[in-house]
């Protein structure tokens with residue numbers, strides 16, 4: 001309790017700056033209220049207490065931000081890579097220096113538990129360091145020889161880009177998108193999610209204090225249908241990097257069509273964890289529990305379907321149910337808490353609706369299955385058993401601490417079940433048989449597969465999904481491929497025969 005009280009007191013101290021002040025947009029290095037003067041309230045899902053009022057932007061604010069990003073672009077694109085590296089490293093250091101403020105603010109704004117958010121703040125710094133070190137080489141291309149010709153390719157930043165992020169782990173995801181854009185030499189207009197906008201504001205302040213020139217990064221708050229849509233439609237914005245729901249991804253593509261936007265979509269998932277009977281069942285159960293119940297299950301790569309070979313199905317399900325029942329729910333700032341409240345009442349109602357859908361479809365609730373407490377948006381860690389793959393609980397992204405277990409018989413059925421969903425983000429395979437691990441990872445429709453592991457990110461590797469889970473990849477050089485244009489220049493090395501037309 002003492003630790004919770006101390007954390008709460010510090011969090012209140014950090015949030016006090018917004019008492020009676022609005023969280024303004026940041027455009028061209030200046031604080032700006034929305035042109036309309038409108039604001040919206042961000043609340044804590046712990047108790048629905050108001051945290052701050054935030055600028056509610058419309059197309060005029062987006063236009064101002066896009067113009068600021070466009071006028072900052074030539075100088076930033078021409079800034080030597082070594083200088084961009086220096087600035088991005090300073091941003092990383094400044095993130096570490098304010099990690100406590102970032103983590104506590106993020107917990108109260110999102111409901112995510114501090115034990116995970118303190119690491120997420122530091123992961124944000126790591127994302128900046130990783131791309132800082134790659135900034136000097138971002139423009140490099142290839143040289144390619146042909147008879148009588150040398151080709152040299154190079155890359156240049158695409159221009160001002162729009163970055164639209166979701167509410168689940170907003171700080172880490174914002175750094176994941178913005179760091180490579182800046183390293184590439186792009187300027188940015190960021191539109192964070194309206195349900196958890198506070199740490200995006202901290203992040204841009206940190207970046208400017210660390211020496212990022214004004215206008216290189218701009219922040220516009222507001223809802224998706226207004227501010228987000230205007231950003232997708234803006235003619236000065238050359239590309240949109242988006243993280244969010246698959247349905248919103250469809251809207252992003254449609255909204256960007258008239259201006260031929262390049263889009264990168266990181267969308268939803270219904271990721272299988274496939275446990276074969278020969279696996280280390282203890283480790284598999286531990287990892288499955290971690291991947292669905294950490295971050296409140298509000299995680300795109302959560303292992304939301306537990307596919308278990310029938311001979312060990314009941315034992316694995318019993319083990320997972322036992323662990324789920326022991327998981328600690330509580331205040332996100334309590335260091336012992338694993339599961340905090342979901343982001344808000346709307347999302348809570350959606351997650352709870354699957355409890356009825358599960359019962360109606362004939363699945364069994366092996367753990368959880370209900371709201372916890374009166375105040376706040378708490379949902380017990382839930383496990384559905386006796387499900388089939390055609391049920392809504394097996395097909396739809398619930399995005400909460402809710403796991404659906406389904407038995408399978410043999411490799412072919414495991415793969416068929418894994419692939420019989422609209423999504424294809426991640427898959428987790430547990431087996432001691434190397435040949436099977438190779439076959440199944442090859443056959444599974446997913447952008448990322450972890451064998452005998454939970455999601456452990458290695459930043460140089462590609463991150464992204466297939467099918468309804470997205471278009472494009474992040475990570476390593478893949479992010480630069482998105483944020484940059486490639487040019488090829490072919491040089492003739494001699495006097496080759498030019499086709500003679502006209503005599």
Ligand code: NAD
Pocket residue numbers: 164165166167168173191192193194222223224225227228229232243244245246248249251252255266267268269299300397399425465469470
């Ligand atoms: P969402 O799609 O509702 O919102 C995401 C962002 O898009 C918000 O900033 C929102 O304001 C904006 N938006 C909404 N409508 C828009 C429109 N018409 N035009 C432009 N912008 C618009 O998603 P969410 O509910 O905030 O986040 C949860 C979803 O994000 C889940 O589906 C989850 O799987 C996904 N997600 C994916 C990844 C990944 O890497 N694949 C990571 C985290 C979350």
